[in-house]
Amino acid sequence: MVGKSVSIVVIPFTVTSRNKLGHDPENRSGDKDLELPLFGLSTLLTATNNFSFNNKLGEGGYGPVYKGLLEDGQEIAVKRLAKTSTQGLHEFKNEVILISKLQHRNLVKLLGCCLEGAEKMLIYEYMPNKGLDSFIFDKTQSELLDWPTRYHIIIGIARGLLYLHQDSRLRIIHRDLKVSNILLDADMNPKISDFGLARIFGGNQIEANTNRVVGTYGYMAPEYAGDGNFSIKSDVYSFGVILLEIVYGVKNRGFINNDHCNNLVGHAWRLHIEERPLQSVTKCLGESINVSQVLRSIHVGLLCVQHHPEDRPTTTSAIQMLESEGPLPSPKEPGFYFGKTKQDTPVSCSYETSSNNEISISLLAGR
Template sequence: MMENVGAQMRTSRDGTALVGTGADSSFALAQCYGDLSSDDCLRCFAEARTILPSCFPNNGGRIYLDGCYMRFQNYSFFDEYTGPDDTIVCGNTTRKSTPFQDTVRQAVSNAVTDSLRNKGYFAREDILVSGNGNTSVYVMAECWRTLIPDLCRACLMNASASITKCLPWSAGRALNTGCFMRYSDTNFLNPLTVKKKKNSHLSVILPIVFTVVVFSFALVVYAWRKKKKSHHKVAQVNKDQKQDSDLPFFSLNEVVKATRNFSIDNKLGQGGFGAVYKGVLEEGGEIAVKRLSKTSRQGLPEFQNEVTCIAKLQHRNLVKLLGCCVQGEEMMLIYEYMPNKSLDSFLFDKNNCMLLDWPQRYHIINGIARGLLYLHQDSRLRIIHRDLKASNILLDSNMNPKISDFGLARMFKEYETEANTNKVVGTLGYISPEYAANGLFSVKSDVFSFGVLVLEIVSGTKNRGFSHQSHHDNLLGHAWRLYKEAKPLELVDAALGDSWNVSEVLQSIHVGLSCVQQQADDRPYMSSVVHMLGGEGALPMPKQPGFFTDSALITPPHVSVSINEATLSQLDGR
């Protein structure tokens, strides 16, 4: 399907495709923004395609990059211009002056008008702020070309109304179903290229002939290098693992037999790494096999990272890595099998949530806290997980929680306390403000994610996508409101009935709010969290949480985030 779209992208910079019929239909759309060069357009499309597999097995997904857009669904969405997932992303919390804000509103209004006049529904604005000769406002807006003008206008009007809510901050994006809009005080607009007239047919023919010859030669070299690289990759993995004699090897034959040749009946799920299968060894032991997909965005670095991070870690609240299998192009991690799957399969399911009473939930909260404390303080190296969420908490046969999925984890040396990155990874709703806004991560980033998780466990509700009839806050904002109004017990999941302990619930809510405070320095360390959950030590008064509304998310220069468990990226333009 994407090959069809890609062929269209090479000539028209946008494309649509439909494969299958009836219930098995799949629809796809991709489009580059109007000021992107042809070469950059193809690069952006290629980047989006590498991200796409992480959306599976969901029946739809959207990828917004600061150069192009991609979407697929199991129904025709080509004339949709609005939807429940429309959102804004506000960046760089620098408060701007009133003249700047007025100029943003004017530029956004101009962009709406110009988009409808221009071919391709694209507009860009560059307006100098009145009274400030050094500051300009830059705006870009574009509709997907499958929309008719009236629907484009409606989408852009919605986007312009939403994006101005980012003011007085200096940057914002509107990620809408049928269009994209962005403003900033930094020039992100791509330089417009002027096409030069060719003087002769020869000037066209010669580059084509030369390109064909070079391309043919490059294909031969690429095929040879890929084969060589494949052997080198396997050799390198084997070399690294031989240095770690504590990690057992499983033969491909063992794994194939255990999983019944990767039978669909044995498949437990699908993630960014690839598919996960249940297996039964010859001696009867049950295992979970994470098989690296050949189209996975993760690959060798994340495979090695996961092995390095948890190969020698031993804690009852961390999933145990039993070994690995590397043979040919196959790369697999072998874990202990968790019969109760992940926490989210209980917590957010209207039927299964009834099986999770309060003593079990409190036990899970404490177990996750102890596992994080081990990672942050008691293991050989300080490890920051960076993607703590309900779907990464596995449950064994006794409902003991196990922290899993260390592909995005980072290891710190003893003297290191924090680090900075220009590529933020994680899941929307769980990422801390300082990490999302500035790429700064530390143990306090995991503490924020833990706090979100605690409030989700108490309420039985996801933070991301939470809705309430009387306000527009997310779960963190709702919990904060109830806390300030001295009604925190109203947060408790109705599915718990009367099984909950008042003091434990209040303790959990208090700890959860303490962990999601806006400033990292205000959040407790996990050692304090464990003490507070155990009834030891004072409970400090929490301050306002970070990201307490979904409409005020912050984005850094390059952020990879997850929506509905599918990792997406946003890349800043030049």
């Protein structure tokens, strides 16, 4: 029992039409009877101090997230569906169905939900170190992440992704894997979060197509952003971007270089083919750096972001390559690589402009 005002209920999700809890016909999963702890609204109002601004942890397309403290002293994170959210009902249902069936040390744990009046909320374990983005993209906080910690985070993300793709009883494609969706617990263990856009693959299915392209610029694989095709290899592409961001300490989208107009992926590729991959590695690694591991991580990252999905490794292969010392295959040109200097193509620079905020997209018609 996680709190005094918590009861166990069976939540029926009968998936029949869009108007029943925002069903997306692309993600049919049959009738779902989910047994989850149901938190009372009064319990959550007390825990979050009436959803006060001081308790707010952040906000996404789904709605705001608040820190809460239950009467028994347990800290929680409350994800509250915004009344103005256009996708929230579908994402709420999708996240409950998926995350309630998944258990792994590198996935955030769902504790329960609240369905009272107009309120729809998900209650998660609280992650005291918040998102990975709050560390690697912050000049002060990034100094707290030495190389052993970064490598530990990389391997943890990969193992969580492997569980989603292969080891769980469902095959899950996350579709919005990014650093802000990687949460860190008190021991800096990474946990993949936010399954509102995830998709279930059944049987031997390995890929699918959608007319509703959703995700975040900078992390989306080219075949998904352009044509709506997604698979485990599109998640692998996103993982490759995250891996490079962890090593270099900068965002892929909004990356700025005086010599060219490429994003971080393109920059890492240029450094690779010029045989100087360590040149832009984040300086805060200092003496903690393990050159062999860093070089291997960059190389695997470039293998993951190759333009064609069939060239990218599986998550299993990526982990094996990261943890081994054997030879690695040569990466091919990555997706979204321009290969031009600023002097050659001034217009192309507008694609990856500097931005303080990530931009999530939902295109109603993929090309």
